[in-house]
Amino acid sequence: MATIDDVAKLAGVSKGTVSSVFSKKRPISQEVTERVLSVAKELGYFPNHVARSLAIKKTMIAGLKMPLSKDGRMSAFETQMISGVIKECSAHGYRLLLDTLPEHDDPTQFSLDPVDGVIMLNPRKDDPRIARLQQMGIPLVLVGRPDPLDDAVSFVDNNNTEAAYQVGEYLLKLGHRSVLFLNASSDMTVALDRKRGLADAYLQQGLVLAEEQILHYSRKLYASQIDYGYRSMMNTYGKMNYTAVITDTDRAAVGVLRAAREMGIAVPDRLSVIALSNDATLAQETTPRLTSVELSADKLGAEAARLLVEKMARPEVVKQTIIDAALVFRESCKSI
Amino acid sequence: MATIDDVAKLAGVSKGTVSSVFSKKRPISQEVTERVLSVAKELGYFPNHVARSLAIKKTMIAGLKMPLSKDGRMSAFETQMISGVIKECSAHGYRLLLDTLPEHDDPTQFSLDPVDGVIMLNPRKDDPRIARLQQMGIPLVLVGRPDPLDDAVSFVDNNNTEAAYQVGEYLLKLGHRSVLFLNASSDMTVALDRKRGLADAYLQQGLVLAEEQILHYSRKLYASQIDYGYRSMMNTYGKMNYTAVITDTDRAAVGVLRAAREMGIAVPDRLSVIALSNDATLAQETTPRLTSVELSADKLGAEAARLLVEKMARPEVVKQTIIDAALVFRESCKSI
DNA sequence: CTGAAAGCGCTTACAG
DNA sequence: CTGAAAGCGCTTACAG
Numbered sequence: 001m002a003t004i005d006d007v008a009k010l011a012g013v014s015k016g017t018v019s020s021v022f023s024k025k026r027p028i029s030q031e032v033t034e035r036v037l038s039v040a041k042e043l044g045y046f047p048n049h050v051a052r053s054l055a056i057k058k059t060m061i062a063g064l065k066m067p068l069s070k071d072g073r074m075s076a077f078e079t080q081m082i083s084g085v086i087k088e089c090s091a092h093g094y095r096l097l098l099d100t101l102p103e104h105d106d107p108t109q110f111s112l113d114p115v116d117g118v119i120m121l122n123p124r125k126d127d128p129r130i131a132r133l134q135q136m137g138i139p140l141v142l143v144g145r146p147d148p149l150d151d152a153v154s155f156v157d158n159n160n161t162e163a164a165y166q167v168g169e170y171l172l173k174l175g176h177r178s179v180l181f182l183n184a185s186s187d188m189t190v191a192l193d194r195k196r197g198l199a200d201a202y203l204q205q206g207l208v209l210a211e212e213q214i215l216h217y218s219r220k221l222y223a224s225q226i227d228y229g230y231r232s233m234m235n236t237y238g239k240m241n242y243t244a245v246i247t248d249t250d251r252a253a254v255g256v257l258r259a260a261r262e263m264g265i266a267v268p269d270r271l272s273v274i275a276l277s278n279d280a281t282l283a284q285e286t287t288p289r290l291t292s293v294e295l296s297a298d299k300l301g302a303e304a305a306r307l308l309v310e311k312m313a314r315p316e317v318v319k320q321t322i323i324d325a326a327l328v329f330r331e332s333c334k335s336i
Numbered sequence: 337m338a339t340i341d342d343v344a345k346l347a348g349v350s351k352g353t354v355s356s357v358f359s360k361k362r363p364i365s366q367e368v369t370e371r372v373l374s375v376a377k378e379l380g381y382f383p384n385h386v387a388r389s390l391a392i393k394k395t396m397i398a399g400l401k402m403p404l405s406k407d408g409r410m411s412a413f414e415t416q417m418i419s420g421v422i423k424e425c426s427a428h429g430y431r432l433l434l435d436t437l438p439e440h441d442d443p444t445q446f447s448l449d450p451v452d453g454v455i456m457l458n459p460r461k462d463d464p465r466i467a468r469l470q471q472m473g474i475p476l477v478l479v480g481r482p483d484p485l486d487d488a489v490s491f492v493d494n495n496n497t498e499a500a501y502q503v504g505e506y507l508l509k510l511g512h513r514s515v516l517f518l519n520a521s522s523d524m525t526v527a528l529d530r531k532r533g534l535a536d537a538y539l540q541q542g543l544v545l546a547e548e549q550i551l552h553y554s555r556k557l558y559a560s561q562i563d564y565g566y567r568s569m570m571n572t573y574g575k576m577n578y579t580a581v582i583t584d585t586d587r588a589a590v591g592v593l594r595a596a597r598e599m600g601i602a603v604p605d606r607l608s609v610i611a612l613s614n615d616a617t618l619a620q621e622t623t624p625r626l627t628s629v630e631l632s633a634d635k636l637g638a639e640a641a642r643l644l645v646e647k648m649a650r651p652e653v654v655k656q657t658i659i660d661a662a663l664v665f666r667e668s669c670k671s672i
Numbered sequence: 673c674t675g676a677a678a679g680c681g682c683t684t685a686c687a688g
Numbered sequence: 689c690t691g692a693a694a695g696c697g698c699t700t701a702c703a704g
Contacts, residue, residue, distance in 0.1 A: 001448065001473060003681055014691045019683060022444050026684095029689060037443065044471045046448045050395065051681035053386045053450065054696050061433065061450075072423035073634075079415045086436055087408035096434040097397065100426045107373065108358050112337065112382045114389065114397075114450055135380045137337060226618075258623055282562070287597055298409075339697055350675045355699060362700095365673060387697035390680050 002043035011039040022047050053114065061095050062308055063115035065129070067122075068100040069219065076225070076249065077278050077297045078121070081143065084301025085119060092309045103129070112136055117312045119143060119304045122188070139311040141304045144189065145320075154311060156303045156321045160193035161200070163293045163325045167246055167274055168201025168209075170327060174335040176244040176272060179213060182232055182256075184248045186216040194248070194276065213240060217248065229255025237263060243336055244272035250282040253290055253332075268334035277328075288331035295325040338379035347375040358383050389450065397431050398644055399451035401465070403458075404436040405555065412561070412585065413614055413633045414457070417479060420637025421455060428645045439465065448472055453648045455479060455640050458524075475647040477640045480525065481656075490647060492639045492657045496529035497536070499629045499661045503582055503610055504537025504545075506663060510671040512580040512608060515549060518568055518592075520584045522552040530584070530612065549576055553584065565591025573599060579672055580608035586618040589626055589668075604670035613664075624667035631661040 008015040013032060020026045021036045028036075039045075053059045064085055066078060074082075082098070089096050097115055104110075110132065117139035123130060125147045133140045134152070142155035171179060181198060184191040195214060202209040215232055222228040229252035233245070237259070247253040253275040260267050267273055267288060277283045277292035284290075300323055307319050344351040349368060356362045357372045364372075375381075389395045400421055402414060410418075418434070425432050433451055440446075446468065453475035459466060461483045469476045470488070478491035507515060517534060520527040531550060538545040551568055558564040565588035569581070573595070583589040589611040596603050603609055603624060613619045613628035620626075636659055643655050 005681080015682080016684075016692080017690060020690090023683080024444070027689070032689080041443070046446050046468075046472055048390075048681050049447045050386060050389045050450045051696090052447070052683075054384075054390050054681080054698085055683040057696070059386065059450070068423065068426055072426065074419045074422065079419065082418070083410045083415065086410065086434060087404065090404055090408065090436045093437070095437060098422060098432040098434055100422055101429070101431060107377070108360070110382050111385045111388070114386045114395070132382075136382055226620075261623055284562075287594055341697080351698080352676080352700075353674060356674090359699080363673070368673080384697050387680090388699075390682085391697080391699040393680070 001048075002040075002045040004045070004047070006043055007036060007040050007045050010043065011036045050114075059114050059116055060093060061097050061115045062089050062305070062312075063097045063099055063113055063118040065099050065118060065120040067102065071219070076251065080278065080297035081121065081301035081304075084296075084298030084303075085305045086301075087298075088302045088305035088309070092305075094309070112138075117141070117308045119301075119308055123147070137315075139308060139315050141308045141311060143300055143304045147189065151320070152318060154307050154317075154319050156300055156307065156323060158190075158295045158300065159322050159324055160190050160295075161197035163276065163295065164194040164197025165201045166197075166327050167276070167293060168198040169204070171244050171246070171272065171274065171333070172201060172205050172207070174244075174272065174333060176336060177207065178210065178242045178244075180232070180236060180240060180242040180245040181214045182229060182245065182247045182252050183214050183216050185218060191216065191248075198246070213242060217252075225249045225251035226255040226258075228252050229257075230259045232256070233259035234263075237265070243270075244274065244333070247273070247275045250275050250277045250279045250286075250290065250292065253292075254282065254286060257286055257332075268332050272333040272336075274333055283328075283330070286332075291328065291330045291333045293325050293327050295323075299323055337384075338376075338381040340381070340383070342379055343372060343376050343381050346379065347372045386450075395450050395452055396429060397433050397451045398425050398641070398648075399433045399435055399449055399454040401435050401454060401456040403438065407555065412587065416614060416633035417457065417637035417640075420632075420634030420639075421641045422637075423634075424638045424641030424645070428641075430645070448474075453477070453644045455637075455644055459483070473651075475644060475651050477644045477647060479636055479640050483525065487656070488654060490643050490653075490655050492636055492643065492659060494526075494631045494636065495658050495660055496526050496631075497533035499612065499631060500530040500533030501537045502533075502663050503612070503629060504534040505540070507580050507582075507608065507610065507669070508537060508541050508543070510580075510608065510669060512672060513543065514546065514578045514580075516568070516572060516576060516578040516581040517550045518565060518581065518583045518588050519550050519552050521554060527552065527584075534582070549578060553588075561585045561587035562591040562594075564588050565593075566595045568592070569595035570599075573601070579606075580610065580669070583609070583611045586611050586613045586615045586622075586626065586628065589628075590618065590622060593622055593668075604668050608669040608672075610669055619664075619666070622668075627664065627666045627669045629661050629663050631659075635659055 004015045122144045145157045199209045275292040340351045458480045481493045535545045611628040
């Protein structure tokens with residue numbers, strides 16, 4: 001590859017001049033501009049982004065740290081969150097560095113990445129990466145809240161507890177007392193939040209949530225979310241006692257609906273189904289259409305990116321944003 | 337941020353030594369290593385990835401060029417392809433730079449990106465970016481074939497024409513003559529390929545495919561793929577004459593199934609439905625389960641990444657890979 | 673095992 | 689409007 005030196009030499013100018021022709025940071029006469037451009041074209045010269053980044057200490061790249069699960073596949077949540085992040089970054093002229101590489105524990109392997117800021121998905125408890133990024137002085141926004149809470153770090157999160165509370169309150173109002181809750185994987189903080197919210201709704205009515213009717217997703221046990229819903233229904237209906245089922249994703253609800261159809265259980269007449277939704281287009285298109293709480297991952301992603309762009313401009317600001325999710329009433333729930 | 341110089345000075349060694357402690361490229365005595373590491377920790381030093389990349393001319397980053405549609409959302413295809421690319425890149429220690437920024441036509445804006453290779457989705461006809469990347473000497477793999485074909489460029493593609501041919505052949509064998517084809521958006525080369533394959537199957541039997549029964553997806557007209565399937569059925573059933581419908585995605589098929597249910601049309605007894613599938617988990621979980629051709633976008637992405645990794649090691653090799661998709665028989669088709 | 677110095681390809685005050 | 693030179697933070701022969 002030709003470098004700025006080659007161009008400067010052949011065009012008979014200094015490299016400062018060539019630099020200015022490309023960056024337009026200072027005016028260059030039309031004659032010289034044309035000469036430089038034509039030499040550049042002849043030589044197949046393109047400015048080297050890495051060299052430029054080193055000189056100006058800016059890459060116009062945002063980093064997204066997102067650990068990949070063991071099987072290497074992305075979940076629907078991750079997928080949609082990325083979609084939201086990209087859309088927003090792109091609108092602000094940033095590109096996105098997707099970093100799914102596992103962390104080493106070798107302190108020698110950390111490096112100051114080629115990014116101007118970082119979005120980090122699902123930080124772990126006492127996540128050491130948070131302190132490290134702050135030490136490096138890299139603007140950071142979390143998706144999901146830090147544990148323990150820390151008002152020096154910006155994040156966006158859903159109101160998971162509140163959303164689950166609303167679901168519980170609604171089902172109780174409809175007269176349901178016994179529910180099957182197909183919760184998220186038990187190692188996720190959202191699973192805890194949701195369980196807590198639901199339990200709170202019960203307590204509010206002086207009732208207590210039956211813990212044994214809460215199931216947890218597991219990648220080992222189920223082939224997919226749909227499978228999780230389908231087989232959980234098949235395995236428990238008739239054995240356990242419930243008049244409503246709450247699912248953690250729309251896809252699990254699709255599985256539940258299918259199982260119900262196959263067993264001849266009318267929804268919502270004999271069974272109510274309600275989803276914590278991450279895919280609004282799917283929830284609207286099942287039969288019957290799903291009553292759900294819409295937690296859109298892409299909104300989380302877009303908002304995180306917005307905060308990050310702001311923080312890259314003004315590193316000192318901290319914002320902690322809770323994205324509200326509210327119940328959307330459709331046709332899959334009924335009072336008993 | 338502390339630099340390598342700061343560490344070298346405070347530890348009383350040269351920067352070459354500090355460099356070696358972190359890169360492990362030459363042996364450093366245990367004593368010196370410990371001293372350097374402790375000073376680095378004290379100063380909060382982390383090697384600068386950009387500076388390192390400039391020196392070694394390598395970033396360990398793969399680029400993915402993928403134009404974003406007007407509304408900024410990613411399609412299911414894009415989403416899944418990314419998933420495949422990430423999985424494979426990650427397995428080889430590469431990170432992924434997602435580049436959705438639109439192209440300028442200002443020649444001054446092109447730059448030699450901070451990547452070791454590029455995967456480009458859906459190249460346009462006579463795409464100027466291809467020549468430019470080759471000129472820069474950056475390893476390139478296309479997803480979708482170049483137009484015109486060029487045996488100097490590596491790509492992966494589905495056998496779209498063949499897949500559509502198989503669908504046509506199968507439906508004709510079942511006795512269907514008149515079909516509704518919910519094709520992809522008309523500006524995509526896959527839409528042409530698929531139409532051609534289907535038409536070929538008809539010709540093979542001395543029949544001719546009714547062009548007016550081919551519909552095209554449009555982002556303007558439909559809110560989603562499911563909506564596309566649903567409304568197309570609703571608008572045409574009874575008016576047009578067909579005994580089978582072919583959809584371009586699983587989601588469109590979900591919409592078709594829903595419309596059929598609402599209109600009381602039994603599938604597959606009165607209507608056969610077959611999908612060109614990009615989401616196998618969904619196709620298996622509808623009622624009835626969808627007969628489909630499985631074109632998995634994630635396989636395309638993973639294979640593209642595999643080719644790129646190979647090409648970054650040996651830039652001179654060119655591979656053009658067609659990923660076969662074959663019919664999977666489930667329960668949504670029947671002979672008449 | 674370690675150091676001094678040149679080099680990677682840009683940008684940017686400073687001077688004219 | 690343009691040039692000469694120092695600087696961005698690393699790596700890597702070369703020499704010892």
